[in-house]
Amino acid sequence: MNNYKRLLFVFFGLSGFSGLIYESIWSRYLKLFLGHAAYAQVLVLAVFMGGMGVGAWLAGKYGVKIKKLILWYAIIEGIIGIFALGFHGFFTVFLNFSYDTVIANISSPLLIEVYKWISGLLLIFPQSLLLGATFPLMTTGIIRKFPLQQGNSIALLYFINSLGASIGVLFSGFYLIPKTGLPGTIVSAGLLNIVIAIFVIVISTRLTAIKDTLPETKAATPVSTNGKYIYLSFLLCSTLTGTASFIYEIGWIRMLSLVLGSSTHSFELMLSAFILGLALGSYWIRTRADQYGNIIKMLITVQVFMAFFSVCSVVSYNYSFNIMKFFMAALTQTDQGYWLFNVLSNVIALLVMVPTTICAGMTLPLITSYLIKNGYGEKSVGHVYSVNTFGGIVGVIVGINLLPLLGLKNTILLGSGIDLLLGLFLFVYLADKKSFGIRILVSYMSVIVVFLGVISFFQLDPIKI
Structure with a gap:
């Protein structure tokens, strides 16, 4: 370099x-x-x-x-x-x-x-x-x-x-x-x-x-109807990924504030953990974005597993109280104990958030790389980043307003559902179906089954919400 x-x-x-x-x-x-x-x-x-x-x-x-x-x-x-x-x-x-x-x-x-x-x-x-x-x-x-x-x-x-x-x-x-x-x-x-x-x-x-x-662009000739459809589809994917991610963040902040308490630095620890996951996802995808030929297939996989890990974050909620209870019993009420409390709080926030946000961090590099490589020009960089940001604003509004109505579990699962539907949309309308093996399709179906199972049968401990 x-x-x-x-x-x-x-x-x-x-x-x-x-x-x-x-x-x-x-x-x-x-x-x-x-x-x-x-x-x-x-x-x-x-x-x-x-x-x-x-x-x-x-x-x-x-x-x-x-x-x-x-x-x-x-x-x-x-x-x-x-x-x-x-x-x-x-x-x-x-x-x-x-x-x-x-x-x-x-x-x-x-x-x-x-x-x-x-x-x-x-x-x-x-x-x-x-x-x-x-x-x-x-x-x-x-x-x-x-x-x-x-x-x-x-x-x-x-x-x-x-x-x-x-x-x-x-x-x-x-x-x-x-x-x-x-x-x-x-x-x-x-x-x-x-x-x-x-x-x-x-x-x-x-x-x-x-x-x-x-970068080579399609500006030399009018972009085909199919080309415009693909471009708008990826912008929609970027927008809704931002929406889902910030619905998760609103839900997780509510979730972890009950676990970590209202200490001065709790919000900063949660926000830092959220952004760190995005960073790690971008880092993991850095070489694969150029080497992997079928970016749409990878993007679908990322969307599906983002939904899976967000569902897991709901299931892990009850256990996070037990972890914090153990730490609180072991720590002393000193400056060093408070410092360790913040470190351990960050660890809990990372365990809950990072698997999902790593997937979220892969989406924008994949979308942007695909559009640049397929001739949609430099404008796609700004457009993808922009609509993702606007999608995040929608996610904040939806999360804040629906959290009292849907509850903690269903608010986070709403984000999971958006990611699953995005994966399904990309598979049905943009993907080359022949490139998907039976094991990949079975794994996708398994995530859907887990999602539906958690919606139907899993309940959060009412004492802890």
């Missing part, structure tokens, strides 16, 4: 590290304005993911017209950093202005809430949009400069960015915020983005000697 390419991967991992710091820190800032932590978290999650989705879509649409993608990636990283450096000061001035001038002159409580929510959206949407543009720009920039092993490059970028995000969640929660407070944390993230920008600008100037190789 070219040394410059390695460096770009490293800096993109650092970009993921800073990105999750922003999501964490913005929710804490907006809590001061909205007056409620839960409202702040919902708003930040919706705006963060929505902005990233819009940014990725725009980067996919217009990136094909940009010549120096890596340079533009660096510029955007720098702008994100500048926004971060000025955020605390601007937020303080805005907060004082809002309470002293605007809210003081609004008599309607409803209008006050509307003002707060719109203001919160505007405070973080521009940065979220820029963050969403980074993945398509870096990915297509690397594919142009280093066209060999495109599947490997795409999967590694997903891996390194997700790994950085997983570490960033823990580092900000356990170290940066306690040590430097909100201002110091967001300034640290901003400085990191500016450092990334400077180094990537230097690298981009060194890469000018390497001629860009544009």
